[in-house]
Amino acid sequence: MAVVTEAAAPTTPTQVRPRRTWVGVVIGALLVVLSVVSLFVGASSDVSIAGIFDAESNASFLLAASRIPRTIALLLVGASLGIAGLIMQMLVRNKFVEPSTTGVTEFGALGMLGALVFWPGMPVLPRMFIVAACALFGTWVFLRIIRNVPVRHLVLVPLVGIMLGGVVGAVTAFFAYRLDLLQALMQWQQGSFATVMRGRYEFVWIAALMVVIAWIAADRFSVIGLGEDFATNLGLNYRRIVGVGMVIIAVITACVLVTAGILPFLGLVVPNVVSIIIGDNVRRSIPWVAGLGAVFVLACDIIARLVRFPYEIPLSVVVGVIGAGLFLWLLLRRRGHAH
Amino acid sequence: MPTIRPLSALSLIAASTLVLAGCSSSAADGDASAESGAAGDATQTEETVSFTFDAAVGDPDDPDFEEKTVEVPKNPENVVIFDMASLDTWGNLGGEAAGAPLDSVPDYLSDYLVDDAINAGTLFEADLLAIEAIQPDLIIIAGRSSTQYEALTQITPNVIDLTANGPFEDQLERSVTLFGEILGQEDAAAEALAELQGGIAEAREATEGIGTGLAIMTAGDSITALAPSSGDFSGPVLRGGLVYDVFGVEPVHADIRSATHGEPVSFEFLLEQDPDYLFVLDRNAVAGSDGDAMADVVLDNEIVHQTTAWKNDQIVSLDPAAWYIVFGGIETTQIMIDDILSITS
Numbered sequence: 001m002a003v004v005t006e007a008a009a010p011t012t013p014t015q016v017r018p019r020r021t022w023v024g025v026v027i028g029a030l031l032v033v034l035s036v037v038s039l040f041v042g043a044s045s046d047v048s049i050a051g052i053f054d055a056e057s058n059a060s061f062l063l064a065a066s067r068i069p070r071t072i073a074l075l076l077v078g079a080s081l082g083i084a085g086l087i088m089q090m091l092v093r094n095k096f097v098e099p100s101t102t103g104v105t106e107f108g109a110l111g112m113l114g115a116l117v118f119w120p121g122m123p124v125l126p127r128m129f130i131v132a133a134c135a136l137f138g139t140w141v142f143l144r145i146i147r148n149v150p151v152r153h154l155v156l157v158p159l160v161g162i163m164l165g166g167v168v169g170a171v172t173a174f175f176a177y178r179l180d181l182l183q184a185l186m187q188w189q190q191g192s193f194a195t196v197m198r199g200r201y202e203f204v205w206i207a208a209l210m211v212v213i214a215w216i217a218a219d220r221f222s223v224i225g226l227g228e229d230f231a232t233n234l235g236l237n238y239r240r241i242v243g244v245g246m247v248i249i250a251v252i253t254a255c256v257l258v259t260a261g262i263l264p265f266l267g268l269v270v271p272n273v274v275s276i277i278i279g280d281n282v283r284r285s286i287p288w289v290a291g292l293g294a295v296f297v298l299a300c301d302i303i304a305r306l307v308r309f310p311y312e313i314p315l316s317v318v319v320g321v322i323g324a325g326l327f328l329w330l331l332l333r334r335r336g337h338a339h
Numbered sequence: 340m341p342t343i344r345p346l347s348a349l350s351l352i353a354a355s356t357l358v359l360a361g362c363s364s365s366a367a368d369g370d371a372s373a374e375s376g377a378a379g380d381a382t383q384t385e386e387t388v389s390f391t392f393d394a395a396v397g398d399p400d401d402p403d404f405e406e407k408t409v410e411v412p413k414n415p416e417n418v419v420i421f422d423m424a425s426l427d428t429w430g431n432l433g434g435e436a437a438g439a440p441l442d443s444v445p446d447y448l449s450d451y452l453v454d455d456a457i458n459a460g461t462l463f464e465a466d467l468l469a470i471e472a473i474q475p476d477l478i479i480i481a482g483r484s485s486t487q488y489e490a491l492t493q494i495t496p497n498v499i500d501l502t503a504n505g506p507f508e509d510q511l512e513r514s515v516t517l518f519g520e521i522l523g524q525e526d527a528a529a530e531a532l533a534e535l536q537g538g539i540a541e542a543r544e545a546t547e548g549i550g551t552g553l554a555i556m557t558a559g560d561s562i563t564a565l566a567p568s569s570g571d572f573s574g575p576v577l578r579g580g581l582v583y584d585v586f587g588v589e590p591v592h593a594d595i596r597s598a599t600h601g602e603p604v605s606f607e608f609l610l611e612q613d614p615d616y617l618f619v620l621d622r623n624a625v626a627g628s629d630g631d632a633m634a635d636v637v638l639d640n641e642i643v644h645q646t647t648a649w650k651n652d653q654i655v656s657l658d659p660a661a662w663y664i665v666f667g668g669i670e671t672t673q674i675m676i677d678d679i680l681s682i683t684s
Contacts, residue, residue, distance in 0.1 A: 042605065042607050043604065043605050043607040043608035043611045043612075044607045044608075044610060044611040045611065058610065058645065061645070062607060062610070062642070065641050065642055066605070066606065066607050066642060180442065183558065183622065184558060184559060184622065184623055187558040187559035187561055187622070188559040188560075190559075190561075192561060192603060194561060194562075194603050194604065194605040195560055195561050195562060195605060195606060195637070197606055197640060197641075197642060198641065199640060199641070200560070200640070308602065310592075310604070310608055310611065310612075311564065311602035311603060311604055311608070312602075312603045312604060312605060313603065314603060
């Protein structure tokens, strides 16, 4: 392990180190502030600081049953989606991949449709297993295809992924259309935390577990990011680490899909922003990616709750708009810096 | 519309092929059916019913509306119906449809189709070739299919659009009366209409003084609040809106915008607004799966348990096919009345 850390360290330019401190402070402060705001923003006006101490009001109940679970779910979903993107980028050695640009999300959605068709009232746990299995299969298919693509151009890899996702998405849409489930499927896929509450968000803790595993295996993913030959030369079991990464990605995708729906761009934008600030060392960037992912989703959900108060707009719309903007900024910025 | 021409040519070939096929099996009928367009109509057009409506013409995405008058032949043989509410009324007055968007016909209306009914397309789009092949005497469209008007008039001039452009009750009266005349069932139509009007009045009485209500739709595990129609009824009649518009339920929140699929809301919203009655439309169940359980599962949670509607067992489930797909027609309106009257039992 010591060898690994030393080998990975030089990839991070040392001059960026001073910037890390204030970035950490800003992300930490935003996390706290947005979490508190998230607790006190919502359809019910009962939940306020004064309300908590008022025995008559529903404040404590709503806080425990709805606001705290929603905030925790947002934190964990944001953090884990960022990590899923980061791990995927290491496995594929490409900055522009994440579950939704590699067909993994679409495979998960196909699994969800299957669950809807064959067992409409299915409890969440088996449904999540089916979605995770399909997402895992999707990751495997994508990696197989990428292996056999002769030119690994930076843009070609996500393009292949998006095409794969398009094909799988079309199959899903076809069956959903034939079975008159198109609107139901869209409802399931649309990312939203509006109905998250105590008792129906707990699966995101599994995603949090995946984040912990990713953290433990962080250095190995750094090395995987340097390529198969390099990793094998350093004595790593390349296939096993890739397998662990695939499971992490698939399980996180499945947890988020069954809890909230599809949140596009997040896994792409967050690790890239972190990479610009502190470089590509996975162990060092994991807390930043997790923190920034959580901040991003929290902020978007608060916007989604406030735009049409007391109604909500779908979170995926907000995430999509802001995420797409950030993505464009990343692309243009890269060109400006002649990367 | 120049794009129709190659299509018409194609369908002409299709139609004549069919006629030729018909000839081989029964040569005697061959001549008659080949000329059915001219001779057949001449014998039947003695009696017609005149009907005037606003038709959507021009660009389907941004249509203009023109007043059209159609002389509808009485007792037409081949009728294609795109509008489920019309199919309901048509069937209940003794008519049968030779074609409809088959995938969208709810089970309880399938009896009103002839045995070999053709699939006329979807609720939104017409399969012109299939329709032209059966040479319909009358095509009925409304709402979702109203933009198909111009395309369908290439097949027969007898196309009527029953799109709702007024209060639900007027709309119901208009179609029931019209179909009664066309089918020569004026008495039955008047009777059915009187019964429905009585039922609506009874349901209105039942909702008087029950307090506030909120119509919601569950889809997946999310919920949306449904809106009353805008005051002037210029927009389309909205699904859950009928709870307020027709049956007089007092909306719990005044500013629910008229979005066709409602406004996404949280469980907290239900508790904060706390309507006395919740009217639940289960979008999951429209798909035909055993969906009634779905809405129950979505709403069975500790936050909803705190609401007045749950505590007093005042959650009314609305028949999904009736309220979501059909909303209108003789039998469907009766189902809707029964749903509302269930609050008294």
